[in-house]
Amino acid sequence: MKRIVSLNTMDLRESAKHGGHGECQTSCQSACKTSCGVANQKCAEPASR
Amino acid sequence: MIHQYKLNGCNIVLDTYSGAVHVVDDLAYDIIANYEDHAPEQIAAMVLEKYPDVPEQDVYETIGDVDQLKKNGQLFTEDTYKDLSFDLRKRKTYIKALCLNVAHTCNLSCEYCFASQGKYHGARAIMSYEVGKRAIDFLLENCGFHKNLDVDFFGGEPLMDWKVVKQLVAYARGKEKECGKTFRFTLTTNGMLLKDEVIDFLNKEMHNVVLSLDGRKEVHDRLRKTVNGKGSYDFIVPKFQDFVKKRGDKEYYVRGTFTHNNVDFTNDIFHMADLGFDRLSMEPVICDPKEPYALKQEDLPEIYRQYEILAKEMLKREEKGHGFIFYHYMLDLTEGPCIHKRISGCGSGTEYLAVTPWGELFPCHQFVGDESYSMGNIWDGITKPELQNEFKQVNCYSKPECQDCWAKLYCSGGCPANALHATGSLNGNFEFSCDIFRKRIECAIMIKVVESMRAMENDKQAVNK
Numbered sequence: 001m002k003r004i005v006s007l008n009t010m011d012l013r014e015s016a017k018h019g020g021h022g023e024c025q026t027s028c029q030s031a032c033k034t035s036c037g038v039a040n041q042k043c044a045e046p047a048s049r
Numbered sequence: 050m051i052h053q054y055k056l057n058g059c060n061i062v063l064d065t066y067s068g069a070v071h072v073v074d075d076l077a078y079d080i081i082a083n084y085e086d087h088a089p090e091q092i093a094a095m096v097l098e099k100y101p102d103v104p105e106q107d108v109y110e111t112i113g114d115v116d117q118l119k120k121n122g123q124l125f126t127e128d129t130y131k132d133l134s135f136d137l138r139k140r141k142t143y144i145k146a147l148c149l150n151v152a153h154t155c156n157l158s159c160e161y162c163f164a165s166q167g168k169y170h171g172a173r174a175i176m177s178y179e180v181g182k183r184a185i186d187f188l189l190e191n192c193g194f195h196k197n198l199d200v201d202f203f204g205g206e207p208l209m210d211w212k213v214v215k216q217l218v219a220y221a222r223g224k225e226k227e228c229g230k231t232f233r234f235t236l237t238t239n240g241m242l243l244k245d246e247v248i249d250f251l252n253k254e255m256h257n258v259v260l261s262l263d264g265r266k267e268v269h270d271r272l273r274k275t276v277n278g279k280g281s282y283d284f285i286v287p288k289f290q291d292f293v294k295k296r297g298d299k300e301y302y303v304r305g306t307f308t309h310n311n312v313d314f315t316n317d318i319f320h321m322a323d324l325g326f327d328r329l330s331m332e333p334v335i336c337d338p339k340e341p342y343a344l345k346q347e348d349l350p351e352i353y354r355q356y357e358i359l360a361k362e363m364l365k366r367e368e369k370g371h372g373f374i375f376y377h378y379m380l381d382l383t384e385g386p387c388i389h390k391r392i393s394g395c396g397s398g399t400e401y402l403a404v405t406p407w408g409e410l411f412p413c414h415q416f417v418g419d420e421s422y423s424m425g426n427i428w429d430g431i432t433k434p435e436l437q438n439e440f441k442q443v444n445c446y447s448k449p450e451c452q453d454c455w456a457k458l459y460c461s462g463g464c465p466a467n468a469l470h471a472t473g474s475l476n477g478n479f480e481f482s483c484d485i486f487r488k489r490i491e492c493a494i495m496i497k498v499v500e501s502m503r504a505m506e507n508d509k510q511a512v513n514k
């Protein structure tokens with residue numbers, strides 16, 4: 001595509017089929033403690049998705 | 050749903066439900082903006098008027114590219130998660146994380162402390178080994194299938210209960226093999242009690258350590274004072290530097306809070322980076338809006354500007370080889386959280402609970418001290434399942450204001466405690482916080498875009514060589 005570059009991203013719809021292991025870190029256990037951001041959490045089992 | 054914006058010379062288009070990110074030129078940007086409401090001929094006429102030098106064939110090719118992305122499920126993707134959100138609300142949850150408030154007391158007297166100088170609006174208290182041990186057992190008994198268990202030593206100042214912290218880590222480690230579980234410990238400290246023995250222990254046992262520093266000396270000392278009213282900066286900064294030097298590549302964050310007093314908070318972040326810290330976090334203060342240091346609606350434009358300054362400076366420093374991590378700009382676009390996690394949110398009240406020094410359970414550390422949110426205790430378990438159920442119901446699909454928000458799968462509806470304190474309802478929206486969150490995600494994605502473009506450019510140059 002000449003005018004559109006798509007970044008390499010995971011497809012969230014695919015993760016609906018294989019995700020939900022629940023082994024990832026709990027959001028508030030890291031550095032926020034006063035807000036909620038889940039997008040900066042890393043998947044603990046990406047290979048199984 | 051899509052979201053498109055221009056930042057730092059980049060035209061960015063996000064596709065909410067697939068998570069796709071596109072970088073486009075001005076022509077494609079305008080085509081995408083009009084795509085859903087106009088026929089191809091109308092779009093072509095509009096953009097050809099605006100870009101008279103662009104050949105008509107290019108315009109139709111680009112419209113075709115957008116058609117293709119839509120077909121591929123990378124643009125204008127439909128929301129297919131509503132049913133999943135209902136399933137998640139009905140699911141059986143197990144506890145996988147505890148915030149152990151080992152010390153409801155503190156050796157600093159920070160004015161803005163949401164925990165009211167560590168006391169959480171109650172009496173000073175320290176967790177005993179017996180209570181802590183029972184909390185670990187309670188977690189092991191109620192964690193179900195979860196293999197990784199998170200335990201956060203929090204307060205007040207947790208190092209005021211240092212001996213118990215050490216004993217509890219040893220106790221939990223002793224249970225790992227027998228129970229087939231792994232503990233990930235985190236400790237948040239103001240640094241006052243850091244010494245060699247403590248540093249060595251934390252570096253060995255803690256998966257993550259959060260070091261509280263607000264930035265420049267005058268900013269830090271203004272609100273983070275000892276009980277005698279003296280600033281703590283000079284005392285803790287050398288300790289933090291020593292700690293980080295010994296930390297190696299293990300996770301830590303130097304975490305600050307910014308207030309109305311330092312809306313130019315990027316200067317504090319850069320100050321932290323210049324002190325040699327490279328994993329940083331800076332949170333907007335959460336407090337009663339009547340406090341003089343509370344952030345105000347009129348601070349928002351400057352806060353937005355500051356987040357942009359931060360993102361641009363981070364890219365510059367990264368290119369020069371001395372970059373740093375900012376917690377809220379960390380995004381993993383390829384191996385980030387699955388949609389289940391994005392919908393179910395932080396897990397407060399369901400997968401994550403806070404434990405007071407006397408063993409009482411609350412949905413999270415921010416609810417501690419609010420008796421209407423007392424959920425039970427570590428001996429009897431959850432005695433108010435209806436309260437737990439309320440937390441299970443809360444996510445970005447249960448909140449009316451989230452329905453049209455492009456960022457809902459990045460925050461999963463936001464912090465329930467903030468929502469409650471700002472609106473009186475767990476299902477409310479703390480709009481100020483939402484505005485800040487959206488800006489941070491825009492900046493975080495812009496950084497990813499620039500980094501990806503740099504990597505593509507480098508690859509191209511490598512091929513040409």
